[in-house]
Amino acid sequence: MTEQSLARQTLAGILRAGFDKATCRVSQDELHELQAETGEINLFRTSFETDVSLSGIAGGRRASLSINKTDEAAVGAAINDLKTMADGANEDPAHDIAEFQSPERFQGGVGEPDYDAMFDRVVEFQRYAKAQYPTLNIRSVAATFVRRRSCLVNSNDVLFETERGLYRVALSFSSREGTNNSSMMYTGFATYDLNTPIQDATNVDALLRQSTEQVETRHIPKKFKGNLVIAPNCLTDFTGFLTARIGDGPMIADTSVYKGKLGQSVASPLLTLRSMPCSDDLAGGYWVTGDGYKAADLTLLEAGVLQSYLLSLYGANKLGMERAVNSGGAYVVDGGDVSCDQLIGDVEEGILITRFSGGRPNDRGDFSGVAKNSYYIRDGRIQFPIKETTVSGNMVDLLASIDAVSAERLNFGYSLLPWVRARGVTAS
Amino acid sequence: MQIAQIDLTRYSNQFSSYTELRLHENRVQSIALLNGDVIANTRDTSGGVSARVFDQGAWGFSSSADLANPSIEATIKAATSNAGFLARRTGDPAATLPRSAGNRNSDFSSNKQPLSQEEKIAFLRRIDQYITKNCPDLVSRQVSMNCLDMEKMLRTSEGASGYNITTRALLRVALTTRNDQGEPIELSEGFGHRGQFEDVFPTTDEAEIVVDKLYRQLLDKKQAVKPVSGYHDVVLASDLAGILAHEAIGHTTEGDIVRAGSIAGDHVGQQVASDLVTMVDFAHTYEGETLPVPVYLDDEGVESQDTVLIDRGILQSFMHNKDSAQFFGAELTGNARAFSYSDEPLVRMRNTAILPGQDKFEDMIAAIDDGYLLMRPTNGQADSTSEFMFGVQMGYEIKDGKLGRATTDTTISGIAFDMLKEIDMLSDEMVWSCAGMCGKKQPMPVGMGGPAVKTKVFIGGE
Numbered sequence: 001m002t003e004q005s006l007a008r009q010t011l012a013g014i015l016r017a018g019f020d021k022a023t024c025r026v027s028q029d030e031l032h033e034l035q036a037e038t039g040e041i042n043l044f045r046t047s048f049e050t051d052v053s054l055s056g057i058a059g060g061r062r063a064s065l066s067i068n069k070t071d072e073a074a075v076g077a078a079i080n081d082l083k084t085m086a087d088g089a090n091e092d093p094a095h096d097i098a099e100f101q102s103p104e105r106f107q108g109g110v111g112e113p114d115y116d117a118m119f120d121r122v123v124e125f126q127r128y129a130k131a132q133y134p135t136l137n138i139r140s141v142a143a144t145f146v147r148r149r150s151c152l153v154n155s156n157d158v159l160f161e162t163e164r165g166l167y168r169v170a171l172s173f174s175s176r177e178g179t180n181n182s183s184m185m186y187t188g189f190a191t192y193d194l195n196t197p198i199q200d201a202t203n204v205d206a207l208l209r210q211s212t213e214q215v216e217t218r219h220i221p222k223k224f225k226g227n228l229v230i231a232p233n234c235l236t237d238f239t240g241f242l243t244a245r246i247g248d249g250p251m252i253a254d255t256s257v258y259k260g261k262l263g264q265s266v267a268s269p270l271l272t273l274r275s276m277p278c279s280d281d282l283a284g285g286y287w288v289t290g291d292g293y294k295a296a297d298l299t300l301l302e303a304g305v306l307q308s309y310l311l312s313l314y315g316a317n318k319l320g321m322e323r324a325v326n327s328g329g330a331y332v333v334d335g336g337d338v339s340c341d342q343l344i345g346d347v348e349e350g351i352l353i354t355r356f357s358g359g360r361p362n363d364r365g366d367f368s369g370v371a372k373n374s375y376y377i378r379d380g381r382i383q384f385p386i387k388e389t390t391v392s393g394n395m396v397d398l399l400a401s402i403d404a405v406s407a408e409r410l411n412f413g414y415s416l417l418p419w420v421r422a423r424g425v426t427a428s
Numbered sequence: 429m430q431i432a433q434i435d436l437t438r439y440s441n442q443f444s445s446y447t448e449l450r451l452h453e454n455r456v457q458s459i460a461l462l463n464g465d466v467i468a469n470t471r472d473t474s475g476g477v478s479a480r481v482f483d484q485g486a487w488g489f490s491s492s493a494d495l496a497n498p499s500i501e502a503t504i505k506a507a508t509s510n511a512g513f514l515a516r517r518t519g520d521p522a523a524t525l526p527r528s529a530g531n532r533n534s535d536f537s538s539n540k541q542p543l544s545q546e547e548k549i550a551f552l553r554r555i556d557q558y559i560t561k562n563c564p565d566l567v568s569r570q571v572s573m574n575c576l577d578m579e580k581m582l583r584t585s586e587g588a589s590g591y592n593i594t595t596r597a598l599l600r601v602a603l604t605t606r607n608d609q610g611e612p613i614e615l616s617e618g619f620g621h622r623g624q625f626e627d628v629f630p631t632t633d634e635a636e637i638v639v640d641k642l643y644r645q646l647l648d649k650k651q652a653v654k655p656v657s658g659y660h661d662v663v664l665a666s667d668l669a670g671i672l673a674h675e676a677i678g679h680t681t682e683g684d685i686v687r688a689g690s691i692a693g694d695h696v697g698q699q700v701a702s703d704l705v706t707m708v709d710f711a712h713t714y715e716g717e718t719l720p721v722p723v724y725l726d727d728e729g730v731e732s733q734d735t736v737l738i739d740r741g742i743l744q745s746f747m748h749n750k751d752s753a754q755f756f757g758a759e760l761t762g763n764a765r766a767f768s769y770s771d772e773p774l775v776r777m778r779n780t781a782i783l784p785g786q787d788k789f790e791d792m793i794a795a796i797d798d799g800y801l802l803m804r805p806t807n808g809q810a811d812s813t814s815e816f817m818f819g820v821q822m823g824y825e826i827k828d829g830k831l832g833r834a835t836t837d838t839t840i841s842g843i844a845f846d847m848l849k850e851i852d853m854l855s856d857e858m859v860w861s862c863a864g865m866c867g868k869k870q871p872m873p874v875g876m877g878g879p880a881v882k883t884k885v886f887i888g889g890e
Contacts, residue, residue: 031770037684037688037751038687038688040485040518041486041514041517041518042485042486042487042514042518042751043486043487043488043489043514043772044486044487044488044489044510044511044513044514045488045489045490045491045510045772046489046490046491046506046510047489047490047491047492047770048491048492048493049476049491049493049770050493051474062466062469063469063470063545064469064470065470065471065472066470066471066472066473066474067472067473067474068473068474068475068476068493069473069475069493069494078473081471081545084544084545084546085469085471085545085546086469087546088469088544088545088546088547088548088549088550089466089469089549090464090465090466090549092465092466115513119517137688137689139685139688139689140688172688174688174689174812174813175689176689179691179694181689181690181691181812181813182813183811183812183813183815184688184811184812184813223657223658225890248467249462252462252463252467253462253463253567253568253570253604254567254568255567255568255604255612255614257612314467318465357809357811357817357841358817358819358839359806359807359817359818359819359820359837359838359839359888360806360807360819361837362612362613362614362821362836362837363604363611363612363613363614364611364612366654366836366837367839368657368838368839368888368889369817369839369841369888370815370817370839370841370888372811372815387815388815388841388842388843388886390657390839390841390886390888390889392657392839392888392889392890393890426657426889426890428657428658428888428889
């Protein structure tokens with residue numbers, strides 16, 4: 001049975017069970033993964049997964065459920081459970097489903113995994129790392145091919161079919177010299193092809209080199225308030241405060257510091273932040289939102305001005321506001337007009353941060369966390385890798401204080417991000 | 429097809445080299461109320477079969493959601509083929525693994541009639557109504573439930589076998605008010621126990637006690653001051669000791685992390701902590717009581733053993749799966765666990781704890797002239813250097829041995845092996861948490877426990 005026929009059949013079953021409105025999405029995932037640990041390729045995995053997600057609204061009461069079985073008995077039992085679950089919920093007029101849109105099929109990426117290319121790239125990377133950086137310890141490298149076929153239907157005659165295949169590469173590594181260790185560093189990316197050696201993708205090679213330098217770390221000379229130069233590798237740890245706070249939860253709970261700020265300046269005029277799941281530049285995008293709409297690219301911040309919240313259909317109905325045209329993610333920050341070197345060259349005293357190991361910011365945006373795999377900057381030059389250094393400040397203030405954005409950007413497949421420089425962050 | 433109805437012994441003749449065959453289903457139920465509205469009302473059931481095959485040092489893995497006989501046979505065949513693919517390219521004919529033939533069964537399902545989703549929603553509503561009645565001036569209130577049942581059946585080519593159902597039921601309450609400046613102030617607590625909802629939460633009594641305490645502290649937090657950043661004498665409340673054990677020390681002593689270069693590898697047999705400190709990763713039982721995440725048989729067919737990580741300050745040993753035990757020539761400990769049917773087993777903690785001492789909590793506070801009491805952890809992270817970090821939602825100043833003003837959210841950090849040496853008091857209480865979900869590649873429920881700890885840590889802030 002195809003995804004579409006199972007989705008349609010399940011949708012009909014949900015409606016027969018007494019639901020007024022219903023949505024069903026059937027997905028088939030195929031995963032092929034080569035994994036190397038501590039220098040040896042040691043695992044080859046193939047996995048086939050199914051997901052049948054059902055949601056229904058009866059008398060304003062909503063429930064959702066997912067199973068990974070497709071046989072008639074399992075789907076029938078799931079529909080019965082769905083009805084029991086919805087009967088127990090409260091009536092909420094904000095629950096709804098996507099209205100009719102023209103049926104559409106989306107397809108992209110790679111059709112089949114190339115095992116030889118996956119194997120060769122992993123081996124090549126390990127050989128390169130070992131030869132170039134003898135003190136480097138590659139804890140794990142995983143090259144994964146993932147293909148998802150999915151069909152979403154709802155009782156307003158929405159029909160979207162999608163198929164996307166892509167490669168994901170994930171790395172973790174540290175370095176060791178004598179008894180000195182560097183912090184573990186993580187990076188990864190998504191791509192439609194394996195034409196580029198792993199070490200040449202994004203800033204992988206620079207991170208490997210930095211890791212070998214970071215076996216010798218030093219404390220910063222003293223506590224100071226200065227610049228924070230944020231590498232693309234951890235930029236979403238900071239912009240993530242904003243994107244989380246403009247979503248359903250904090251907006252409905254009335255705890256978002258950005259509520260009521262639409263059209264107002266909430267960040268630096270140098271910061272333009274988009275969510276671009278439909279961009280051809282991002283292998284890890286998507287075409288259909290979780291609530292059944294054809295996704296579109298969206299500008300969240302235009303020169304620091306808040307252009308849109310990230311509300312789902314439910315959130316929008318609940319608050320009487322506009323639904324966002326996508327579900328967030330696939331973040332792109334526009335490049336600026338300075339080079340990375342200039343961005344660091346203008347810093348009197350600051351930190352170049354590549355990994356942020358921090359506590360969850362509170363609702364006001366206060367944050368603190370350890371600057372990992374990071375460097376001390378003084379008089380426009382990177383001085384040395386740092387240890388046991390905490391950076392702290394306020395996320396709202398930090399985003400407003402950005403005074404430079406690099407022209408260079410890194411494409412991780414799931415995001416496209418530059419280096420940015422913020423002011424007024426305390427390092428201690 | 430139900431997992432319990434499948435006989436795995438019939439597939440033994442298809443094992444051509446070391447093979448683990450696992451049937452595994454996770455069942456998750458979630459309900460969330462936000463200001464009284466049901467915003468999440470979901471169930472997720474995900475299960476299937478996986479096979480992992482070891483051939484000349486290479487692992488092949490395959491999984492399928494389909495539990496029918498042809499699918500199970502195809503899964504074994506695919507895993508065998510995958511291992512062969514790697515063995516032909518990278519294989520070492522001399523490679524071996526430690527043997528194990530554990531056989532343990534356990535079932536933590538409830539014998540009670542299952543509550544319907546409607547009854548569970550009504551239960552959460554009673555908690556919500558309790559909050560509405562007893563906690564004035566809130567901006568928002570959230571009450572949510574998350575229940576996870578993991579059912580696993582295992583058969584290996586070495587004759588290990590087991591059928592285990594592990595369950596846990598959790599509630600979370602989050603309250604938000606505003607301070608005098610109109611800023612949101614939030615406090616939350618997740619709590620629950622091993623077992624299914626019907627057994628764990630027979631009444632709302634426990635939740636009401638949590639709400640009362642949370643609200644009192646939330647009111648204190650409205651007037652909270654920022655802690656001064658820097659190294660301070662602190663008492664970490666017992667709810668922080670567990671995450672301290674897990675993040676600060678636990679991860680650095682996982683066999684695969686040690687193999688990848690964790691600094692702990694250099695210190696076996698050495699003093700890494702104050703001699704007050706003994707730390708153990710318990711398999712399933714502590715002082716006769718079954719622990720939050722009992723593991724009797726791991727996913728490599730090893731009967732789980734307690735692993736003493738630190739004994740009176742001396743680093744003793746590490747947690748292992750077959751790969752790391754082979755590498756270090758160590759005994760198997762039964763720490764190999766997989767979260768989902770489509771995941772391979774990794775070295776994971778089970779119930780990691782610092783054992784209690786003999787001090788009274790009040791005496792620990794009284795012993796600090798200028799410092800902080802810290803409580804209510806949020807997230808945490810570890811590093812192979814033993815540098816740790818975790819978020820703290822709540823605290824109080826300690827001045828001249830007495831509790832003072834509340835303090836705002838912060839992050840604490842340090843080098844675990846330095847911080848452990850600074851421990852000079854441990855309370856005589858032992859508090860276990862069942863709400864942990866570790867995020868090392870795969871999510872995994874973990875138990876964490878310990879007493880209140882007096883030590884020095886670095887407090888972040890301006």
